[in-house]
Amino acid sequence: MKLSEVLVRPVITEKVNGQMERNGRYTFVVGNQANKLEIKKAVESFYGVRVSDVNTIVVPAKNKSRFTKAGLLTGRKPSYKKAVVTLAEGDSIDFFAGN
DSSP, X not given: OOHXXXXXXXXXXXXXXXXXXXXXXXXXXXXXXXXHHHHHHHHHXXXXXOEEEEEEEEXXXXXXXXXXXXXXXXXXXXXXXXXXXXXXXXXXXXXXXXX
16 A cells, blocks of 8 residues: 555544643544554654554444435445554644644
């Protein structure tokens, strides 16, 4: 798997921001076929930091429905894979820099 296909996007939520500040843990949505070694290599090469630990989670698909004028519409949100990356002491990633 190419390194550019491993990291899809970072996850930016209040809970993740708290983990970033307190524990140095960053969360990314990653490709479904990516393994922990590929994720570690991709984060280290793209952001220039040292990764000490990688945890992965497969978020299951969800059924969604909503009421409209046309009636009840049902669908399905896809499943995806998340990776929680712990950086080495003293390293950090700045997602909000105005590059």
